Amino acid sequence: MLQAFKSALAAVVAWVVADQVLRAPMAFIAPWVAVVLVRSTVYRSLAQAIQQMGAIALGTVVATACGMALGVPALAMAVVLPLVLLVGNWPRLGDQGVYGATAALFVLTAGEPDLDAAVARVLESLLGAAVGVGVNMLVFPPVHLRDAEATVRQVVEEAGRTLRAIADGLEDSWDRHQARNWQQQARRLFRLIDQARAALEHGTESARWNPDRRRRDHLRRIREPYRHVVSVLEQLTDYVADLARTFAEVADDDFAPPRPGSDTLASYARFLREIAAAVDAYGQAVTGDDPAAARACLDRRVHGVRLAHDRLRQALLDTDGGDAEWVALNGALLTDARRLADQLLPEPPQPHGPQEPAR
Template identity: 55%
Template sequence: MRAGQEVRREALAVGRAAKHVVTRPGRERDVAVQSLKAALAAWVAWVVADRWLHAPLSFVAPWVAVVLVRSTVYQSLTHSVQQVAAITVGTVLATAGGMALGSPTLALAAVLPVVLLLGNWPKLGDQGTYGATAALFTIAFGEPSLDTGTARVLESLLGAAVGVAVNMLIRPPVYLRSARDAVDSLLAETTRTLTSLADGLTRSWGQQDAREWDDRVRGLFPLISHLRSSVQWGQESAWLNPDRRRLAELRRLRGPYTHLAAVLEQLADYLADVTRTLVEASDESVAEPQPEPAVTSGYARFLRHVAAAVSAWGRLLPPPRPDRGDAAGELERAVEGIRDAREGTASPAGRRGHRRPAVVGPVRLPARRRRQTRRRARRPAPAQRRRGVDGPGRHGPGARGSGARGVGCAAVGCAAVRRAPVAVSRRECPGSSAPRRRPGPRAREGRMRVRVSRSGGARPGARRWRRRRRGRSARHGRGRRR
């Protein structure tokens, strides 16, 4: 009974796949097209090897061609090189062993272990087993000879060329649809998760609800990984692909999809922190109390606006969608709502004129963790303070005056640029906590030169600068007159 149900289920699945091949584009149609291309490559290789060239081992060419119609043009080319190399090694060793030993049994016992070990070479990838297959065919079928081995290698080259040419010239595969499907699945699941969490926080909830939310949030990470792998798969399908029209579309999609994966991964990390905190707060064995309704309602409003922003952003992504509508306006309104809800969450009750709730800790815990992490990241290490190495939040040029202002001072600290002409003081970096340093001699000289140039070569300023320079040289023993 169970076996009959399994057979019926498989038959229905095959029927649905066959219907999808005809009715709509998708994975089923891609698989069918690649299968037909492999059959065509095998037929062309057979005709060329057997009917035109009259090769003695005409079955080798279609055998190689049928397995080299891979899912991407890049894979077809790289696997063809690996497979031909493995077949050549196996054929050469089998021919040499068969001709030297004279007995097929001894030749197989001596050659196969060596060929199988060479097949594990990483440069051959997963094509190393074809070397052992070629050695087995060379020894077991017919008498090994130099002419037979040469014909086998040449026919494998013919089959590889036909397989790569068919895959490259006849509808070369470019995988855009898998990335689009991955984006749609990720956006839909993220929106449903945010909405479910927001709806749950507005009513009474317990530890079971918090665990379900946590499991649902953790289910977003495999979808994000699937989106990244789909984008990478599409990028690989663009290598050595002559279809320029679809490649241009792929380049337009790659940037937005990669950015979407990065942003939604940060959102999933934040939601995982929140749900883990809710699980801890709902545990009766933990003394930490649950958040009050005033806090959870503010977070629910915040999450609803985030869900609306994610949904609107997804409709703005390329390619243009039929349900796009006023997605840009919806996104702007959702962002404004996020800002208002975030301000209300930061002070849920103090802005309404009554007492601030006492219990904010469990929901505010992720933000507190992030602030502590930022403070630790900004604090320079002790070894950096001792050596004067540049660290976050301060310039570390030491006494030689080799520091300069960097980019992103408030966020990641001041990055020093080596061999700067002047020393940097604390005034040049508002976020610096380093003690104020006295400018060195070279910096003072630079300031005096600036004053002289600004005065237009005035004699009093120039004489004052020369007197000071002469006195300093005399103190150091360089300007004394004999």
């Protein structure tokens, strides 16, 4: 809503300046440019303003030259538009290349092309770009942190939910269909990880060229801790995916080794619940309101994971010879789980620091 009102404000300011103050001949161009340059970050507004101005200048100059040379608007369109549209696909123009064709159409359909009109169009576009970028930079410059926090929380919650679902299934009689559902949940975790990484990059971008120094410094301070969080959660997701795939294979009727005994499965279920509890505590240490208390809880939970890991390892070692292949198959998963538990503890992320409001 704030960005929508800022876009409207930019358009109004650009129109008043162009029409009422400067008496520009084509004042409508200024608000047309300004309204689309109030972007989600200041950096994006600046970058796209440069790209858009390049495209508009190109379209205006080429259309003016061809229009003056050919004298027939339809023929000039047939020559100019293919050229401008092709150049508009240049990667350096990003998604702003289409404005070159739009500017060319304005020139060729608004009357007889001439040099003075071309200069006026480019200057009015510059005015609109300056107003759009200025409004976005000076009026509540956008800072994006909540999306990153929300997606990290979502990954944590989904990971804990998946681990508990697997634990519940192991204590009951699970089948191949249920194991496939666990795999689908793991794939959803990968998508959430991608969203978290994209949200973090978007938040980082919002700090670039942002005049609000306090918020900019806050975002830069939390950038690396949050990247560490996403990295740890990605490893957790790999572990959950491997675990779900393993149990899907075990549930397959053609799988050679027998299922583990109920005691082994009960130990595995307890181990997964301890991991889920540790992940919950890790999420609170990252995004909660009291990271110090959450860190103390995380220490206890990680200790519980290690104890559960030791009990599970002993349970696997105590299985009879028929379960030897099962032990070998899960050895790598147990190692990964221990590594994950160790990584949650040594350098606890502290992204909060002094509390800063985020927009």
